[in-house]
Amino acid sequence: MDSITKRKLEFDRIIAYASSFCISDMGRDELAGTLPFYDHTKLEEELKRVLELRLFLEEGNPLPFSALPDTRALLRELDTADTYFEPRELLDIHDLLRASVQLRKCMFQNRTVYPSLNDLTIQLWLEKSLQYEIMRVVDEQAQVRDTASDGLFTLRRELNESRETLRKKMTRLLKRCQERGWLMEDTVAMKNGRLVLGLKVEYKYKLPGFIQDYSHTGQTVFIEPAETLELSNRIQDLEINERREVERILRETTGRIREERKNVQHNQTLMAVFDSLYGRAQVALDTGSVLPEVGKGKTLRILDGFHPWLVVSHRRKKEKVFPLDMELSGNEQVLVISGPNAGGKSVAMKTAGLLCCMLAHGFLVPCSESSVFPLFEKMFIEIGDEQSIENDLSTFSSHLEQIRLILDAATEKSLVLIDELCSGTDVEEGSAIARSVIEELLAKDAKVIVTTHLGELKAYAHGRDGVVNGAMEFDRSSLSPSFRFVKGLPGNSFAFAMMQRMGFSQEVVDRAESYLDKGRTGLDTMLDDLRISLEHNVQLKDSLEREKEDLASEKARLGKKVEELESREREMKIKTRREMVHEIEQAKKAIRDILRDVRKQPVEAVVSAARNKLENRKKAALSEEKKLAAEFEHSLRPDLSIRKGDTVRVLTTNTTGEVVSLQGEEAIVQCGTFRLSTALKNLEKISKTKAKKLERALPPVSASPLESTKLDLRGLQGDEAVGEVERFVDKLRLNRVQQATIVHGKGTGALRQRVTQCLKQHPAVKSFRLGDWSEGGVGVTIIEL
Structure with missing residues (x-):
């Protein structure tokens, strides 16, 4: 670019x-x-x-x-x-x-x-070692540290001592000259890098030393005292050595950087x-820029796009900025934008081009994250007055020259932007040239955005595949542009409206309109009607989309309610069964306690009575379980007494409505402003004055833990073993285990017989058999529930 x-x-x-x-x-x-x-x-x-x-x-x-x-x-x-x-x-x-x-x-x-x-x-x-090395040598004030080397430390110490000795000597000599009235200046001065005293010229030979300079008036002579000469030379020598040592240190540190x-x-x-x-x-x-999608195709979709400079400048002026929504699908190569003057055509085109350019150079862009930008390898723009006086080219000639250069260089990976395509010449000839230019760019498969006022070009865009019209809206009520881009229809120039807004007399405006072809006036009116219709359709589409989203949300909500009811059903069954199991476990515990008490007593009647009591309670519990389950299932059967016109409550949504029709075991219910179809079993007939509340979901109850699917009875006696078998079978049933193994050993076979008798009488046991040789043979029994 x-x-x-x-x-x-x-x-x-x-x-x-x-x-x-x-x-x-x-x-x-x-x-x-x-x-x-x-x-x-x-x-x-x-x-x-x-x-x-x-x-x-x-x-x-x-x-x-x-x-x-x-x-x-x-x-x-x-x-x-x-x-x-x-x-x-x-x-x-x-x-x-x-x-x-x-x-x-x-x-x-x-x-x-x-x-x-x-x-x-x-x-x-x-x-970090190089950083440390630099800071070891140089302090924060960019001075070489005394500690940068041992030699520098010694030199600077000697320098400080020598300078202090010299200062004291000069102070003593200054005081002596003051007492004798020789001084012109009461301070120690520096001339040619040496400390001197300023004496009156007539006393220049009173103080032994070397003349370093005279004042401009010649009244003051600056003398370096002879007694400080050797010390000053010493200091000068130390300063030279110091500079050499500092330079050596700097060269050494620079060498580290060079490495x-x-x-x-x-x-x-x-x-x-x-x-x-x-x-x-x-x-x-x-x-407010974001990262949009960088598409690999040719679709250009700008949603809520802004020109960056308009964002910045309008924010400072506290003015409103209008977003740009523009889309060119993969098979739409050319966009022809028309509309009123100063209505935003050029700004829309430049905004699209600038956002593409920014993104390609690694900038985020001010638009919606849902926007899609293709990656263009070349971008061309022809806009404004590029008249060349030097080359003797008119505005239109310069325009054509720029278009020629674009046609020569454009490829399928190019974005071409042309403002007011071929508008600087005869309308018919300009339209013909514009169509030819667009055809050439179509052949090169480039992406193109042009602006125009040419009516023939708008008509061409309407009928040519790959070319699409777009318009910048104009608000007739306020006689001002709305700066909103609308795809699919060409725009009017609204020149007469602009005249009215700018203060032309109505007579002049009416006269201008009378000169316009009547067919053209009718076309403009038709375009306005189409634009209004298109806007109405867009609003209707948006409304339908919102309703669609609302229905999807309601569907999800109803689905959740159904899941809750199904969950409630499962929880009710589980709760009922848990309560029965709890009672059985309590009964078993009581029997085990009795057995422990009478195990040493030869009272067979006590044991037999305890076992009969246990069996009776167990059978009663199982019977109650079946009864409750049947009642629950019955409660879920469809209510065949419901008729058309009845007021019902929809169990899955906890809403009330009126039955408008029946279809077998399905009903159509009018709930407020919407209807729904549901099964009769999900409905409950209620009075018209009061609706019942949904039952709260039952809290979950955990099943008894099952450590293993194998029960080892070896070492246990008959009644104790039977109790363990019954408890084991109940746990298997609650945990939904279909098959398990009971180990009773071979021995005399007495324990096996007690286990067999128990399993025959247990209603939850479907079948049982002795194990084969690989499962443990006659020492184990395999049960199925």
């Missing part, structure tokens, strides 16, 4: 806007050099990073670094072998590395929330990339 196209789309302003948020010149230059993505996978990775960084900022998180120095020129200087960095430059390298470490650490700690950003920053070089140059440059590049992402994320925050 060339710079002219970017300028016409105002993408260069988007880049400049994003650059204003960048922290460093490196990030700004990275943004300026951004190229469009042509690979879907790479583009989606870039967009995910921008989205994650936008979310990071939305949550109020600050960046983990506040400054990012531009180190590119410094690293280029390392190409020269004897180059060394000054302390300030060393600090810049240090700050770059520190920012890299802080960023990598921050994103790694939040890697589950921002995985794409972590994938980028995890590549940053994390070695790690590739790693430092790697971090420099990644930090510039991150800074460019930061600029784009800030633009996304400021314009």
